[in-house]
Amino acid sequence: MSDSFNALKAREEKLLCRTYGRYPLAVARAEGCRLFDPEGREYVDLLAGIAVAGLGHCRPELAEVMAEQARRLVHVSNLFYQAEQLDLAERLLSTCHLGKVFFCNSGAEANESAIKLARRYMRKVKGREAFEIVTLEGSFHGRTLATLTATGQTAKIKDGFGPLPEGFVILPFGDLEAMDRAVGDKTAAVMVEMIQGEGGVRPLPPGYVQALAQLCRDRDVLLVADEVQTGLCRTGKFWAHQHFGIKPDILTSAKGLANGLPMGAMLATDEVARGFEPGSHATTFGGGALVSAVASRVIDILIREDLARRAAEMGRFAMGEARKLAEKHPDKISTVRGMGLMIGIELKFPGEEVWKALLSRGFVLNLTHERVLRLLPPLIIPKQDILAFMRALDEVLGG
Numbered sequence: 001m002s003d004s005f006n007a008l009k010a011r012e013e014k015l016l017c018r019t020y021g022r023y024p025l026a027v028a029r030a031e032g033c034r035l036f037d038p039e040g041r042e043y044v045d046l047l048a049g050i051a052v053a054g055l056g057h058c059r060p061e062l063a064e065v066m067a068e069q070a071r072r073l074v075h076v077s078n079l080f081y082q083a084e085q086l087d088l089a090e091r092l093l094s095t096c097h098l099g100k101v102f103f104c105n106s107g108a109e110a111n112e113s114a115i116k117l118a119r120r121y122m123r124k125v126k127g128r129e130a131f132e133i134v135t136l137e138g139s140f141h142g143r144t145l146a147t148l149t150a151t152g153q154t155a156k157i158k159d160g161f162g163p164l165p166e167g168f169v170i171l172p173f174g175d176l177e178a179m180d181r182a183v184g185d186k187t188a189a190v191m192v193e194m195i196q197g198e199g200g201v202r203p204l205p206p207g208y209v210q211a212l213a214q215l216c217r218d219r220d221v222l223l224v225a226d227e228v229q230t231g232l233c234r235t236g237k238f239w240a241h242q243h244f245g246i247k248p249d250i251l252t253s254a255k256g257l258a259n260g261l262p263m264g265a266m267l268a269t270d271e272v273a274r275g276f277e278p279g280s281h282a283t284t285f286g287g288g289a290l291v292s293a294v295a296s297r298v299i300d301i302l303i304r305e306d307l308a309r310r311a312a313e314m315g316r317f318a319m320g321e322a323r324k325l326a327e328k329h330p331d332k333i334s335t336v337r338g339m340g341l342m343i344g345i346e347l348k349f350p351g352e353e354v355w356k357a358l359l360s361r362g363f364v365l366n367l368t369h370e371r372v373l374r375l376l377p378p379l380i381i382p383k384q385d386i387l388a389f390m391r392a393l394d395e396v397l398g399g
């Protein structure tokens with residue numbers, strides 16, 4: 001490791017709470033699909049800040065929107081009307097069937113808002129004592145107390161934080177019978193990711209999503225699509241639920257919404273949005289003029305450049321190449337799965353060494369669940385970068 005890297009590491013140990021297991025890489029600059037360390041060494045970014053920089057890093061068009069907006073209006077709080085927020089709401093709502101938006105600052109906050117809205121809608125509008133939130137094993141919904149309780153992952157992220165809030169039920173992944181048994185009078189909502197991201201790039205089984213949507217409709221229970229990771233063209237449609245022809249009552253978004261500025265949104269049907277009234281839910285920064293102006297331009301670019309179609313095509317190409325490698329290395333790769341540019345390559349053994357070897361060859365990606373190499377590249381990733389990565393992976397697996 002270089003002196004500058006070691007110096008950063010030492011400063012961090014002194015200054016920051018120890019919440020992160022960092023990669024052995026410092027990033028000083030980023031541009032498009034490239035990251036640069038303090039020495040100027042270049043890396044191909046196949047992670048995009050964990051599905052955030054969908055349009056690539058430091059895109060000049062967005063930098064201009066930021067600079068221009070920063071000179072006019074950045075923040076005044078949600079006590080005031082702001083056109084930027086409404087311009088963004090119009091754009092966001094034009095991408096799906098939903099009717100109202102609540103802006104916030106992160107995926108966890110969007111999901112927290114969804115949980116609160118679902119409960120309040122049931123009580124105040126429906127007059128029902130339905131408060132349970134049903135989620136799936138392997139899911140990830142955030143790190144606030146409610147969203148970590150909803151998260152269906154190992155005790156590690158919950159350890160030491162109790163008592164956790166009541167009213168959450170976690171069911172086995174992809175098990176419709178368990179869902180059928182669990183959803184009842186007390187259920188306010190079922191919250192799912194169409195493809196579990198942190199859970200190892202796991203798509204819900206074929207037919208499950210439609211059957212779940214039907215079950216929720218039949219029992220008058222809300223369906224919440226957590227599209228924090230899968231949304232904004234990542235999977236080859238603007239929203240992942242649109243692959244399945246379903247209409248969730250609530251949808252949550254964050255990550256790529258402002259291409260790197262913190263922003264979240266919860267979208268709901270007009271009917272369900274009646275669950276909130278002035279004063280029932282709020283946030284200081286949500287939908288500020290600066291992030292909203294940037295997010296509006298992000299949506300314009302996603303549509304203008306038809307990045308959903310590009311993600312679908314490039315994803316098919318990347319998964320095709322990865323499957324060729326799986327055939328070549330049947331003892332090393334067990335499965336290749338995903339949708340669009342949300343791709344998991346599962347190894348048959350713990351992947352730390354493979355991941356490190358790829359990093360040292362200049363490819364930044366993520367390893368989840370010990371064995372899953374997760375690719376979430378910018379949606380503008382060129383074919384050559386994908387090919388270069390596959391060649392490097394081939395080499396690392398033994399050529």
Ligand SMILES: Cc1ncc(COP(=O)(O)O)c(C=O)c1O
Nearest residue numbers: 106107108140141142197228229
């Ligand atoms: C599906 C999903 N939901 C929620 C979150 C939480 O988002 P944030 O980290 O912005 O709070 C994440 C983050 O990875 C996610 O993947």
